[in-house]
Amino acid sequence: MQKSLKIAVVGSGLVGTLLAIYLKRAGHTVHVFDRSPDIRKIQFSGRSINLVMSNRGWKTLKDIGLDEEIKKIGIPVDKRAIHTGDKLNYQYYGKDGEAIFSLSRGLLNRKMIDLAEAEGVEFFFDHKVWDVTLSDASLHIGETERGEWEELKYDKVFGADGAFSRVRHRMQRQSMFNYSQEFLKIGYKELNIPANADGTHKLDKNSLHIWPRGEFMLMALANPDGSFTCTLFMPHEGDNSFENLKDKETLVAFFANHFPDTKEVIPNLVEDFFKNPTSYLVTMKCFPWTFEDKVALIGDACHAIVPFYGHGMNAGFEDITILSEIMQKHGDDWETIFKEYEESRKPNADAIAELSYRNFMEMSSKTADEKFLLQKKIEKHFSEKYPDKWMPLYSRVTFSSHPYSEALAMGDFQDGIMKQVLEMDDIENIWDSKEVEERIISLLNHK
Amino acid sequence: MQKSLKIAVVGSGLVGTLLAIYLKRAGHTVHVFDRSPDIRKIQFSGRSINLVMSNRGWKTLKDIGLDEEIKKIGIPVDKRAIHTGDKLNYQYYGKDGEAIFSLSRGLLNRKMIDLAEAEGVEFFFDHKVWDVTLSDASLHIGETERGEWEELKYDKVFGADGAFSRVRHRMQRQSMFNYSQEFLKIGYKELNIPANADGTHKLDKNSLHIWPRGEFMLMALANPDGSFTCTLFMPHEGDNSFENLKDKETLVAFFANHFPDTKEVIPNLVEDFFKNPTSYLVTMKCFPWTFEDKVALIGDACHAIVPFYGHGMNAGFEDITILSEIMQKHGDDWETIFKEYEESRKPNADAIAELSYRNFMEMSSKTADEKFLLQKKIEKHFSEKYPDKWMPLYSRVTFSSHPYSEALAMGDFQDGIMKQVLEMDDIENIWDSKEVEERIISLLNHK
Structure with missing residues (x-):
């Protein structure tokens, strides 16, 4: 004592x-x-x-x-829900039962x-x-x-x-x-998806919803009252930027163009957008x-x-x-x-x-990229089969207590391996084959 | 107006x-x-x-x-005077007549x-x-x-x-x-070389004197009154550090060991060292x-x-x-x-x-390195013969008004070339040969 x-x-x-x-x-x-x-x-x-x-x-x-x-x-959140075009893909964060909490x-x-x-x-x-x-x-x-x-x-x-x-x-x-102190060129603004009349959520509440659009993205996380807090991340200045969304017409057209499926669920877009401050992001x-x-x-x-x-x-x-x-x-x-x-x-x-x-790059761009999704699929497959050989970066950061510095280093090492694996012939079709597994194991041994 | x-x-x-x-x-x-x-x-x-x-x-x-x-x-200063062991080498900064001013x-x-x-x-x-x-x-x-x-x-x-x-x-x-703001691990302290009784300088006044010792170094620049301002640069903490030079005996032994030729010219070493503050360096x-x-x-x-x-x-x-x-x-x-x-x-x-x-690395370590001195010799020789093809980095920074950013980029490019040149067989003996010149010209053309 x-x-x-x-x-x-x-x-x-x-x-x-x-x-x-x-x-x-x-x-x-x-x-x-x-x-x-x-x-x-x-x-x-x-x-x-x-x-x-x-x-x-x-x-x-x-x-x-x-x-x-x-x-x-x-509220437990066990996956990303990726909204691209008219598709909705789910990407689980970890193993069964692993979740973050909103x-x-x-x-x-x-x-x-x-x-x-x-x-x-x-x-x-x-x-x-x-x-x-x-x-x-x-x-x-x-x-x-x-x-x-x-x-x-x-x-x-x-x-x-x-x-x-x-x-x-x-x-x-x-x-x-x-x-x-270093500010990002990207800022953010909060928007809201209200609850249904009966208090239920308008979207799956156990997902972190992402609308990845490259330089910018929209995100939504569930609240216990049935609503979602949405966050629009985008550059302060430039082509698609807060600076350029000056009036109601531009804003509505922008959302109709880039986030058409949010029209139904964000009823107070215009009011919230111009009422809520644009915030800064700093490291x-x-x-x-x-x-x-x-x-x-x-x-x-x-x-x-x-x-x-x-x-x-x-x-x-x-x-x-x-x-x-x-x-x-x-x-x-x-x-x-x-x-x-x-x-x-x-x-x-x-x-x-x-x-x-x-x-930010991963969420706003890569989640909409086929190659990246394939990489995640291979990693998931391999790590489920060989949990002692491969813990995916996200899991190491989020579902473990391994030091962050170790996670960063291991993540870079694994990324180097996956880069080589993704270059294998016909990888789209052989991604869950013995050949790919053996390749990964051999690359792991050459650490 | x-x-x-x-x-x-x-x-x-x-x-x-x-x-x-x-x-x-x-x-x-x-x-x-x-x-x-x-x-x-x-x-x-x-x-x-x-x-x-x-x-x-x-x-x-x-x-x-x-x-x-x-x-x-x-006071014009046209060269470095490098004090290593009992040798004294001169390294001219630029062409004839080019000098910096103390x-x-x-x-x-x-x-x-x-x-x-x-x-x-x-x-x-x-x-x-x-x-x-x-x-x-x-x-x-x-x-x-x-x-x-x-x-x-x-x-x-x-x-x-x-x-x-x-x-x-x-x-x-x-x-x-x-x-x-980023502080260097290296600090500095001023010392003094007084003028001779007749007001003349004890060392060559047109040189920037350096005693390069790797992790630390001593430097001296002339004043108009016949004295020199010396600066001891060394780590705040560690083996050879300000922290470790705590008392008179340690200090005197340290200087006798590393800077024996300064004994005659820095008479007030002990007094100045403990009177003058240790200063910090920040970017x-x-x-x-x-x-x-x-x-x-x-x-x-x-x-x-x-x-x-x-x-x-x-x-x-x-x-x-x-x-x-x-x-x-x-x-x-x-x-x-x-x-x-x-x-x-x-x-x-x-x-x-x-x-x-x-x-700092160049002054404290490389100026005492044979390979580096050879590189400088080759650069000087080549740039004198082909002044339109090669302006050494130091000259570009110090004797020109080319933007610093250009100097940095060109310096890195030239360094890449010199690295390859220094690997040529028998470079110590052929450094001023036609062969080396042609090699440099060919590498320059592959920019």
């Missing part, structure tokens, strides 16, 4: 709140600060950005017995704060942290950035305050702090993540990624699992805990950033 | 001051703000970080007739501010700019960051406030602003560089690079040349001026960042 400390967590999002529960269970006094009001007291529509929880996230919840509680508000961010966050309060974590909403003194772990809190501030001293501060973290902002001014990397034994960053605050693998929350939750394991190893030696935590997590954060970035 | 505007330049360094002169000459009212006192009124020792001016920098000065004035305080930053900056004031530029020293309102080009100035601020409105603001630019800091909080990249027609970044504020090519100031001055050419083309259309400026300069800033980063 560690010596009981007074710890501040900045940010009451999913990672901050779950970290607070872990720290409380470890015997510490935990105060969570958030610049926003209590999310449980704000009206929000049933809709909200959707998240997917996969094995890594579940593990972190399960280790402290919270998984069953959360599973109740999630969750509403708002519902999940409310639930987690309830659970944290029940554990004895104290929350301070509407408290804006403007600055941090790193060397003595104190927070500077006030109404406005230029107004009066109050200083609150802690033993440790965790920055779980997201991609635009104020805690990181202070660390960023230290020498030897590496930092990058943020930095290092170090900690300052002496005083301050540590966690989740999006130190590794914000684009959403195309659905792993932002999962990676943040896995930070907590790893940190917690290291805490158990090193007791009160927080300097070692923080060093080992950042060194162990950094390569994996970089790997999931890369995988997420690449996955 | 452009419509006369009220323009603020933040930063009275070399780029800010020279930009101010250009803007004044273009008919504008120019105010330069600096958080520091007037450098002309501060005591500074004859020593200071040394700069090298090469063709790009000279061109910017020459275009407004300031080159002759500045040349008076510079200049003291302090002397140069004082001189430039004098020149700017003579033109009618107004300077506001000890004025700390803490923030900028981008949309109306106004500066927020005050004694302290948390104290009272005064707001000053301009038509345009230029951020020439260096690698830690406050102007950029504000832009960085905009969506779609890409940014990265900073960002984009965009401008905000609407209101604000633009220039020099280190938008492209801070490591010093190994001696091009930080030269690249900043070239920004001014290019901006000025574009101003002449587009009159009062500042939005177009700013767009074209950033789009034209960004690839070149990235290229000199890459070249500078690579040049």
